[in-house]
Amino acid sequence: MPDSKIEIKVTTDVDQQDVHIDSMSIDAAKSFSIILDSLVRIVENTPGCENAKIKVIDGSAAAVIEAPTDTIQMLYQGFEDTRMHKCENREVVSSYSSFQKLFKANGLGYTADFYIDLERISILNTIKDSRQFRTKSQKTVSDTSIKFFQTQLIEVGGKYPNIHFLGENEEKITASCSQNDAIRAKEFLYTDIKLSVWKTEKEGKRAVYECCDIYRNAQAFEEISSFIESIEEKSDIDLLMDLHKEIKSRLLIGDAISLRRIARIMRIYSHDSTDLNKLKTILLVTKSFKEREEIAQHWQWLNKLYNKSYKKL
Amino acid sequence: MLSIENISQNLIKSDEDNSGEDFVAAAVLVTEGGEAVHAGILIKYNDEYSLFHFSPPLELEILPAGQWYFHKNFNFIKPEEIPSFLAHCKLIKEFANPQYGYYFAGSYFAEGQYFSEIPTPQYMTCVGFCLNVLNGFNLDEQYISFDEWNIGTVEQRYIDRIIERFRRDIPQISIDLLIENIRRITPTEYLASAYIDEIPVKKKKIDRILVNVSHAIYNKTNP
Numbered sequence: 001m002p003d004s005k006i007e008i009k010v011t012t013d014v015d016q017q018d019v020h021i022d023s024m025s026i027d028a029a030k031s032f033s034i035i036l037d038s039l040v041r042i043v044e045n046t047p048g049c050e051n052a053k054i055k056v057i058d059g060s061a062a063a064v065i066e067a068p069t070d071t072i073q074m075l076y077q078g079f080e081d082t083r084m085h086k087c088e089n090r091e092v093v094s095s096y097s098s099f100q101k102l103f104k105a106n107g108l109g110y111t112a113d114f115y116i117d118l119e120r121i122s123i124l125n126t127i128k129d130s131r132q133f134r135t136k137s138q139k140t141v142s143d144t145s146i147k148f149f150q151t152q153l154i155e156v157g158g159k160y161p162n163i164h165f166l167g168e169n170e171e172k173i174t175a176s177c178s179q180n181d182a183i184r185a186k187e188f189l190y191t192d193i194k195l196s197v198w199k200t201e202k203e204g205k206r207a208v209y210e211c212c213d214i215y216r217n218a219q220a221f222e223e224i225s226s227f228i229e230s231i232e233e234k235s236d237i238d239l240l241m242d243l244h245k246e247i248k249s250r251l252l253i254g255d256a257i258s259l260r261r262i263a264r265i266m267r268i269y270s271h272d273s274t275d276l277n278k279l280k281t282i283l284l285v286t287k288s289f290k291e292r293e294e295i296a297q298h299w300q301w302l303n304k305l306y307n308k309s310y311k312k313l
Numbered sequence: 314m315l316s317i318e319n320i321s322q323n324l325i326k327s328d329e330d331n332s333g334e335d336f337v338a339a340a341v342l343v344t345e346g347g348e349a350v351h352a353g354i355l356i357k358y359n360d361e362y363s364l365f366h367f368s369p370p371l372e373l374e375i376l377p378a379g380q381w382y383f384h385k386n387f388n389f390i391k392p393e394e395i396p397s398f399l400a401h402c403k404l405i406k407e408f409a410n411p412q413y414g415y416y417f418a419g420s421y422f423a424e425g426q427y428f429s430e431i432p433t434p435q436y437m438t439c440v441g442f443c444l445n446v447l448n449g450f451n452l453d454e455q456y457i458s459f460d461e462w463n464i465g466t467v468e469q470r471y472i473d474r475i476i477e478r479f480r481r482d483i484p485q486i487s488i489d490l491l492i493e494n495i496r497r498i499t500p501t502e503y504l505a506s507a508y509i510d511e512i513p514v515k516k517k518k519i520d521r522i523l524v525n526v527s528h529a530i531y532n533k534t535n536p
Contacts, residue, residue, distance in 0.1 A: 085360045132331035240400035277397035283452055284401065303452070313391040 003117045004072035008035050008099070009062040012109035019061045019108075028061060031102050031110075036063045038095035045091040046078050069117055076114050076121070082133050083126060097133040104128055144200045144273035146212065146232070148225035149173075153193040156185050163211060165193060173197075177211035184214050194221040196228075198271050213267050224264055240281045247285045259294035262286065266298035272305065276313075279306040315508055315522050320529040323508070327355055327362065327382035335392040338384035339443070339507035340364060341500045345381075347531035349500040352440045354447075355384045356402070358395045365402045367442035373406045383533060385507040390450070401450050411437050411445075436475065440503045454513050457506055461516035462496040471497075501527055 010019045010031050019028045036056070043049045043065055052067035052075075065075070081087035082096045103110055103124060112124040154172065155164035161182040167173045175197045177185070185193065194215040200208045215221035231242045247265065250258040266286075269278055279302050290299040327340060335358050342351035353366030355376065362376035376382065390398055437445060447456040464472065472495055479486050505526040506514045 236396040237400050237403065240397055241403060244400065244404055276394050277400075280394055280397040280452075281400060284397075284450070287452060306452075310391070310394070313393050 003115070004067065004069040005115045006039065006065040006072065006075060007057075007062055007111070007113050007115065008039065008064075009060055009111045010035070010108055011060070011111055014107045016109075020059060021056065021061045022059075024061060028108060031108055032061045032063070034098050034102060038098045039063050039065055041091050041095045042075065042078065045089055045095075046075055048074055072114065072116055076116065079114070079123060083130055085134065093133050096127065100127050100130070100133055142273045142275065143202055144198050144271060146196055146228060146268055147199050148194075148196050148221070148229070150192065150194045150221070153185060153188045153191065156182050156189060163195075165195070173209055175209035175211045181211045181214060185211075188214075194218065196225070196268060198273070200273070210271075212271070213264060215264075220261065220264065223261070224268070227265070228268055236277065240277055243278065244281055244285045247282065251286070251289060256294055259289070259292055263295045263298045266295060266302055270298065270301045270305065274305060276306065276309045279309070315525060317525045317528045317532070320508065320522070320525055321532060323385050324383050324504075324529050324533060325385070326533065327376055327384050328378060328380075330357070330362070330384075335359075335395050336386045337390040337395060337398055338386045339504050340366075340382050340384040341504045341530070343381045343383055343530055343534050345534065347534040349383075349504060349527075349530055352443050352500040352503045353382075354402070354443050355382065356395065356399055358399055363399070363402075365406075365443075365446065367411055367437070367439050369411070371406060371409065371411060371442070373402055381534065383504075383530060385504060387447075387507050388510055389512055398450060402446065405446060405449070411442055436478070438497065440498045440500055443503060444498065451512070456512060457498075457514045458516060459496065459498070462498050464492060464495045467495055467497045501530065504530070 010024075010028050013019050013025050013028050019025075019032075021032075024032065036054075040054060043052045043054065049067065049071055052065050052071055055064050055066065056062070057064060065072070067075075078087060078089070078092050079096065082093050087093050099112065102108070103112070110124060112122065112127065114121040114123060149165060149167070152166045153163060154166065156162075160176065161179050162174050162176050163182065163185050164172055164174050185195075196212040196215075198210045198212055200210075215224070227246060231239050231246075234242065247262055250262050266282060269282060283299065283302055283306060286295060286299060289295060336356075338355045338357075340353045340355035341349035342353070343349050351366070351368065353364045356363045356365065363373060364376050364382070365373045444457055444459065450456075472492075475495060476488065476491060479491055502519050502523065505519045505523050508522060508526070509515075509518045511518070
């Protein structure tokens with residue numbers, strides 16, 4: 001007998017009688033087939049388990065996975081991850097979730113054990129008492145990010161307006177822009193320009209750049225770029241709170257310069273790719289200022305984007 | 314009209330929740346006798362259950378174990394926008410300073426500050442607090458048509474107490490204006506509001522299901 005295995009057994013039937021594989025009630029047979037199917041799916045979807053053997057034990061209704069100890073340990077890790085809601089593998093989670101439904105339903109009796117080097121670890125009560133298993137919630141990472149450049153502008157124009165400037169490694173970057181941006185950019189031709197662009201990278205495709213804003217004021221550029229770069233590294237809730245506090249501190253000053261600075265922050269987020277939560281946070285904090293002419297237009301843009309993504313939910 | 318059974322199906326004992334999805338919900342604390350006596354907002358995010366409530370004091374805490382909280386999800390707050398709701402709550406926790414009283418003048422928390430149609434100190438009940446938080450999270454509408462409630466069901470001693478406190482804080486305040494804004498919305502009414510999809514929630518609609526909501530709470534605690 002190998003030292004390591006997983007064994008899940010239907011022990012007793014609804015009438016408390018022992019279950020035998022050669023003569024099962026419909027309830028017991030259903031449960032047994034779910035157990036066998038789930039074990040197969042766990043093995044199939046855990047990489048590195050190709051050498052595992054699945055077997056049914058004569059007599060009792062037990063389904064078993066036999067494998068070398070390190071393989072069983074790997075499967076045990078998969079169970080632990082599922083229990084902690086950290087497992088990202090849908091198939092594995094849904095298999096354990098099937099066990100959970102069976103064990104929680106009244107009627108049949110079960111045992112569920114890992115044996116690692118002869119040591120028995122029962123997982124029956126752990127599964128029963130846990131909250132419903134589900135996959136780790138994955139943050140959807142946007143393909144688009146904001147980039148700030150202080151660089152040389154080498155060309156402006158085109159039928160579809162665009163600007164050409166040098167990237168970090170002196171490579172030429174072309175960004176699409178509005179006619180207005182093109183006109184504003186023109187005064188910086190062959191000199192230094194400070195700008196922000198949305199960069200969209202899709203797998204297997206060349207990056208696409210769209211002009212976001214052009215800064216004439218060096219201090220505005222410095223403040224906005226360092227603020228945005230600092231918060232974009234934070235986790236979601238902290239990021240939102242910092243975004244709120246930054247805007248609020250300027251609202252409390254309340255003069256035209258402060259509001260125009262807020263408008264430029266709003267402009268950074270006026271893009272289809274912006275996360276709903278950032279839009280909502282900005283809209284809420286500026287709600288009672290939405291009629292102020294410095295930000296009114298930006299507020300409407302962001303509100304439109306917000307409503308668009310809310311409706312998709 | 315919603316039957317007791319429909320209401321029961323979506324009324325979940327908070328520490329037995331296994332819905333799998335993130336949510337924001339109206340939560341009420343229920344006595345052994347089956348009566349809702351306290352209200353809060355329950356937020357499930359990243360497998361953590363946080364209760365935001367004003368007992369007083371103002372708390373944003375992990376759902377306390379061993380207490381009978383029941384909740385019903387708010388449909389107007391989508392699971393995807395919970396990070397911004399949670400940030401909204403944390404900002405309120407950081408900046409707001411509510412005090413207890415049966416008073417509600419259409420005030421709301423936005424920008425983590427307390428805004429009211431008339432300038433007043435931050436008096437409110439546990440329910441008033443929840444409604445303020447929810448109002449503050451909406452961009453256009455109020456969450457609830459609060460002015461449909463009035464002084465009618467508030468006990469005289471509470472009315473006296475709140476008037477006394479206001480006079481202490483703002484001696485020049487108009488008593489008529491004060492009386493107009495003394496109101497009490499009960500925890501059961503608050504819970505019932507979560508069953509109504511149309512915002513702002515109307516008192517009439519709550520009244521229609523209130524008895525059934527009370528029964529559903531009672532049945533859950535006395536099976």
